[in-house]
Amino acid sequence: MSNQPHNHDNLVQHAGEDQSNRVRHDLVDTEPLCIRTRTTSMAVIAGSEGAYHYTPEGRKLADFTSGVLVANLGHHPKRWWKRVIEYMGLEGAEGDSGYHRAVPLCSYNAATSVESEANRRLLKSLQSAPGGKRLEQVLWAASGSEAIQKGLWASLAKRPDGDGIILATRYGFHGKKGLSGAVTGSEKDRERDPRVRFISFPREECHSTEARKQPLDLAPYRAELESLKAEFGDRLCVLITEPYLGGGGSYHPQKEYMQMLCDFCHQNGILFFLDEVQANFGRTGSMYAFSEYGVEPDLVSLGKGLGNGVPVDAVVGSTEIFARLGYGEGSDTWSGHALGCAAVLATLDEFEQDHVVEQGRKLSAVIEECLMELSKLPAIRYIRGEGTVWGIECQAVGNLPEDQVAHEIVRLCYLGDESGFGVHLLGPLAGKVIRVSPPLTMSEADLREAFAVVHNIVSKIG
Numbered sequence: 001m002s003n004q005p006h007n008h009d010n011l012v013q014h015a016g017e018d019q020s021n022r023v024r025h026d027l028v029d030t031e032p033l034c035i036r037t038r039t040t041s042m043a044v045i046a047g048s049e050g051a052y053h054y055t056p057e058g059r060k061l062a063d064f065t066s067g068v069l070v071a072n073l074g075h076h077p078k079r080w081w082k083r084v085i086e087y088m089g090l091e092g093a094e095g096d097s098g099y100h101r102a103v104p105l106c107s108y109n110a111a112t113s114v115e116s117e118a119n120r121r122l123l124k125s126l127q128s129a130p131g132g133k134r135l136e137q138v139l140w141a142a143s144g145s146e147a148i149q150k151g152l153w154a155s156l157a158k159r160p161d162g163d164g165i166i167l168a169t170r171y172g173f174h175g176k177k178g179l180s181g182a183v184t185g186s187e188k189d190r191e192r193d194p195r196v197r198f199i200s201f202p203r204e205e206c207h208s209t210e211a212r213k214q215p216l217d218l219a220p221y222r223a224e225l226e227s228l229k230a231e232f233g234d235r236l237c238v239l240i241t242e243p244y245l246g247g248g249g250s251y252h253p254q255k256e257y258m259q260m261l262c263d264f265c266h267q268n269g270i271l272f273f274l275d276e277v278q279a280n281f282g283r284t285g286s287m288y289a290f291s292e293y294g295v296e297p298d299l300v301s302l303g304k305g306l307g308n309g310v311p312v313d314a315v316v317g318s319t320e321i322f323a324r325l326g327y328g329e330g331s332d333t334w335s336g337h338a339l340g341c342a343a344v345l346a347t348l349d350e351f352e353q354d355h356v357v358e359q360g361r362k363l364s365a366v367i368e369e370c371l372m373e374l375s376k377l378p379a380i381r382y383i384r385g386e387g388t389v390w391g392i393e394c395q396a397v398g399n400l401p402e403d404q405v406a407h408e409i410v411r412l413c414y415l416g417d418e419s420g421f422g423v424h425l426l427g428p429l430a431g432k433v434i435r436v437s438p439p440l441t442m443s444e445a446d447l448r449e450a451f452a453v454v455h456n457i458v459s460k461i462g
């Protein structure tokens, strides 16, 4: 018998939400609980528009998660959808056969022009960003984890005898499957893959926005890398890191740390692999985090905001790196599918024509201001972040431990104010951190209105 709790032990129900409660109940019966992370809100969403979700009961929730950092442009921008449909060739394509003649949804073992156009446009966008000149080819993937897996396969293929070593910064989140799971977390988490060695990533040193402004002593990090170099020499194939720890609790390192890692790699013939699945398409305040951090990666994984909600991911890198993989070694059913490529093209159109990154930067200042106010409340220990990706670290109040404080904030913000207007939050990450990552296109007034609800709720805790 499994020790796991029965699904119904985890059933979330909220008073006055009959329709939502029915959906919650049905899901608990028909899905294993492993499909979701535990949340006290368990929002049921009937529809989403811009920066808002709507529940089946008609309540409005400001979306401070953008899905999971996916809808950077907001949910369902009309012009974006129109473009997706056009790129698919679906507009005006209705014949009298009962079918559309349009690009196929899967073109395995064949090719479409929407895929080649997406490659060209994405590479142009990457290469024109400071630090993007090594990025010459796109290897599409069906999830972020797969993009990581494919990039690591190509990196390890440098050593045909299979003795290559991957360096990974500790406490990162790169996914759960295969090699992406092996480079996630730390050596303490589970039986480790012998090909992976973890290195230190600053956390305490950047625990708050203020702490991050202090210069970081790079000497211990450098010494650790030198010692691994002495131990493994040319077996070191690749170093993978995130620009900031996302799932690991929202820690944004000093930029000089990232630059030091990148320099070490380039000086020693090691590939520098930046996992931007979460950071890409404007989150950090630049189109790509590698520009924001002043580094020149050899490999970059892309996902989430890349298709504004349509599942599409990729790893990009040099022709030389990918040439190590032969026919079929990076293929699967969905990679490079037309709907994903059309979504990437439409998303690039919006970013290029609508100053989305600038909007995100302006919003960043307002988020910081509102969070600084929030951080004065007893339930909040630290705030930290950049661009439109921030974390709120909770602390224990009264008898309530820090993780329960975080869970309670998520639940109460979901339930909202007296009128039922609430805020949808993601968390907790790393046990105690709540994420604030609204769409880059949310208006300042809407953001302030939602923060007023959060502030009022958090002020009552403790």
Ligand SMILES: Cc1ncc(COP(=O)(O)O)c(C=O)c1O
Binding pocket: 143, 144, 145, 146, 148, 173, 174, 175, 176, 242, 246, 247, 275, 276, 277, 278, 279, 303
């Ligand atoms: C930085 C980072 N890399 C990789 C992944 C894995 O992506 P996926 O869940 O699409 O496999 C995530 C997902 O949250 C992520 O944040």
